Amino acid sequence: MRGLHIVGGNQLTGTVTAHGAKNAVLPILAATVLCKHSTIVNCPDLSDVAVSCHILQHLGYRVQRQQSTLTIAREEEGCRDVPPEWMRAMRSSILFLGGMLARCGRITLCPPGGCALGGRPIDLHLSALRQMGAVITEEGDTLRCTAPGGLHGAAVQLPYPSVGATENLLIAAAGTPAETKIIGAAAEPEIIDLIAYLQSCGAFIEYQPGGNLLVQGRRELPGCLHRVLPDRIEAATYLAAAAITGGKITVHANPAHLAAPLAVLRRMGCSITAEENAISLAAPERLQGAGSVVTLPYPGFPTDLQAIFMALATAAEGYTTFTETVFPRRWAHVEELRRMGADITVAGSHAVVRGAPLSGAALTCTDLRAGAAVALAALAAEGESTVTAISHIERGYADFVPTLRTLGAEITLTEV
Missing domain, CATH: 3.65.10.10 (Enolpyruvate transferase domain)
Structure with missing residues (x-):
């Protein structure tokens, strides 16, 4: 050790x-599951980033690093679940939920790991995605998540400006061909960076008064080149x-x-x-x-x-x-x-x-x-x-x- x-x-x-910001690159990497190809510049060499890359590779993506640039390309169209060992390795692994539900309509995973900072429930993530049509059942240490007929647009009110729940909603909404309104969204710079990535990929995202976000997603996003803040x-x-x-x-x-x-x-x-x-x-x-x-x-x-x-x-x-x-x-x-x-x-x-x-x-x-x-x-x-x-x-x-x-x-x- x-x-x-x-x-x-x-x-x-x-x-x-x-x-590059850890708290920006992790949700951006989770969002790449919506795209055919993405290039992420100014990506820090961190163990949490490595975990995200392992998850992407398991899900059928080719991930290549050249210095601080990651190139991510989809090689397999099938859908897989995220292994428990990768979910438990970091808190941000839960951010793959929204994107995989939008793209595949189903995913099975376990609650995420990461730093023990006291109570950090993922209830806000789950309740928000349920409002978009997700059916999520908890069986012991397993979350079985499906979207029969696909996710749909919704007006989702967050009771607290949760950064993680906002990110999961943004990713899910960007991959859903419908209009979603996120009310009470978080406004951290890392959220703004995720929005910039999704916009460059082809999603329409509009800032509205009062901290709300309007998202018009697409079934397939082509991807883009993005520099992390x-x-x-x-x-x-x-x-x-x-x-x-x-x-x-x-x-x-x-x-x-x-x-x-x-x-x-x-x-x-x-x-x-x-x-x-x-x-x-x-x-x-x-x-x-x-x-x-x-x-x-x-x-x-x-x-x-x-x-x-x-x-x-x-x-x-x-x-x-x-x-x-x-x-x-x-x-x-x-x-x-x-x-x-x-x-x-x-x-x-x-x-x-x-x-x-x-x-x-x-x-x-x-x-x-x-x-x-x-x-x-x-x-x-x-x-x-x-x-x-x-x-x-x-x-x-x-x-x-x-x-x-x-x-x-x-x-x-x-x-x-």
């Missing part, structure tokens, strides 16, 4: 270009790495997608300059507590940065409070940060952090973003730290260790 050895205390300085979560992680170590950094990404995290960094004392496609940060001599941080759907503060910014708060002077509204039990990283001396009190969906000196410790990654958070805390801690179970980090960060080393971190891969 691979791990990390980190010696804290080095300031991180330099320039980073964000890879930069990863805002990765970009913010490297900004945080420079901030927690007292360094300076320029990250090439879209600052418009990071308004809420940048506001928190400014409250913590960081000097930030935003250009069209770049963000420069200079850390203060000592970070200050950020006050209140509340996770919310976009354009609010992203839940995927909660753990990473909590690591920042542990090294800051003063108090920071976190309210987790998206995944209220997303606190697995707290115990790991406490091993380093962090002063964190958790009550329900709230956590209060008082800055305190951090010391190196033996740590483990409990999920993707928690793993990045403990690695950043170790970079700022006094002494040496070890981090195990880094397969979690590799699910969402390409070239994590080489990038940090280039910025000046003393970090090495180990076999444990």
